[in-house]
Amino acid sequence: MTVMATSPITHDPLAPGHYVNPAPFDPVVSEAMSASEERFYRASAMRLIWWKFRRHRVAVVSAAFLLGLYLMLPFVEAVAPYGLTQRHSDHLLAPPQGVHLMHEGQFVGPFVYPYTFKFNLETFKREYVVDTSRPQPLRFFCSGEPYEMLGFIEGNFHLVCPPKDGTFFLIGTDRLGRDLFSRIIFGARISLTVGLLGIAVSFIIGLTLGGLAGYMGGWVDAAVQRSIEILRSLPELPLWLALSAALPANWSPILVFFAITIILGLLDWPGLARAVRSKLLSLREEEFVRAAELMGASRARIIGHHLVPNFMSHLIASATLSIPSMILGETALSFLGLGLRPPVTSWGVLLNEAQNLAAVNLYPWLLAPMVPVILVVLAFNFMGDGLRDAADPYS
């Protein structure tokens, strides 16, 4: 500093006290990046999103959990120990059967104690007497109840089977003696698809209307904006109720299932449409769009090539965050008896059986389907939070 202050600044390379390298200046060399920096700057947007998402531990765990669940869906028949409608008339409303490892101080591996039904004539309660003298080891990777996977692949392989001549009701049975654990696993198939199908419906409507509003502007924009405001100021549940009450009673349960997913999606699109619209409005002013326009790109190309990829990550994040409300909505509707109907089995349909106080009081295990509901909703929330933070990798 002191040298600089005393000697006058000159542009002569030979002046004393001032050195300038006469070699040609090469910015690539002078601003050389380390290997990791290089990797970062050359990475695609998707890759950056992934790196950012990966830092969010809870979100990654949630994503893995959900991925596992969804991968299980095609194979639920093999995961569940019993069939969906298999009844055990001598085990109605049986309590959960605990899995033990040690029998009288000796290690036997996972096993259950058999129990038998007895009606208590004094208290008028169903009682199950556990016989702790006979441990019945569970069987794994075994052949049990035959099934038709997805309706056409026959098989009888199960991950876990009840012991020979015994039962295995991990979470107990319902009033018809059907294994609740198996039914929850089967219910996952419906409950988890409802969310995805519903969000697909809402995504298509939201993308179309929001895209039109944002890109066309004018009266289209005004009309879409007004309908968004109207739908957003209405409480969802009463409308869901009204719409599902409008479904004809003679429709098949499968048809009702699709109708319910559409109903759930019909009221969810305003949030997405609004996000699409505002994103489009701000992106439309960006320089790269102007450049594309000047180079003569068509409207379709600008939207499809330049705009959509830029806000898709945001959309997917906000869609993930609204899947939980779909799942909860289906659960609520089915719980009230206006949603899915048996034999279609979802977690909400299962909870429908736990509707009264007697169920909570005497057979609390009928409430078990709420556990997967909570877990899945939480996982979607965490994953959505992570995605939202990672959606904009350049910030």
Next chain:
Amino acid sequence: MAILIYIARRAVTMALTLLAISALVFFIIKLPPGDFLTNQIAELQAQGDPSAAAKAEFLRAQYALDRPVWEQYLIWMGLWSGPNGISGLLQGDWGWSFEFQRPVNEVVGGALALTLVVNLAVVVFVHLIAIPIAIYSATRQYSLGDYVATFIGYIGLATPNFLLALILLFYLNRWFGISIGGLMDPRYMNEPMSGAKMSSILSHLIAPVIVIGLSGTAAMIRRMRANLLDELQKQYTVTARAKGMRPLPALLKYPFRMALNPFVADIGNLLPHLVSGSVLVSLVLSLPTVGPVLLQSLKTQDQYLAGFILMFVAVLTVVGMLISDLLLATLDPRIRFGKRG
């Protein structure tokens, strides 16, 4: 002056919104084929009762069910001359409930006030709980209390509130002997209003209010905490502290007021959610709000009853949003003069 113009503009928008909602609601209710009376007529004819069928036919004409849907809608709204002249929602005639064989205002009259009380109590509850917890969480970020609040918040977000209601109903009864189903202890049912009856009603309201408000509270805490954390890092807060302002006033006077702004704006998003929740929870807890009547009327196609309740719920939300907007306009002058984003 500006505020008056603002209020007038918002009131007009609100009226138009409600008009659109009424059409939507009526259309949805009329979606299923037939109506309450066609079901009844079919039943009577199956029993071979021609005179009753004629009576039902008379009723159809009486309540204009034989006219096209759009005409029925206008008559219901009170914009078209119906069997009783121009008399509809706009004139204060809420229609006839076929199932209860009484005018709608007699069927739901008592339930309306209670619905209002429950929803109001929930809004107050949400704010009373959410604001202090959010302040605590934000000022003591990553403390034990912060983690606990966040955790409870997530649970509140993820648990279906009707199940929470059911479980709470059961455990409060078992542990404290409070029967929380219904509005009051059965023994007060036919008694005149008294102090004991009032306190019974209040104690019955606690559980529903908590259950309905929980998810809303969770969402509010999350947002408020984030807002406040943003504000706390800004320079004006740092300056205020550096100049020796005591921590509490330094918090409440500037950052808190700034963080409150999006918070009030959020009531609009919160309200539809709360009203939904109150309908559902009332069903489980058998609270005599409009919720249970709505479900029943939708199932039996009791169209004027269902239509009125849906409209009432919509009015409740829209008026609530108007109030929140006005509140926001008083809080933040920018909104009165500029456009809202």
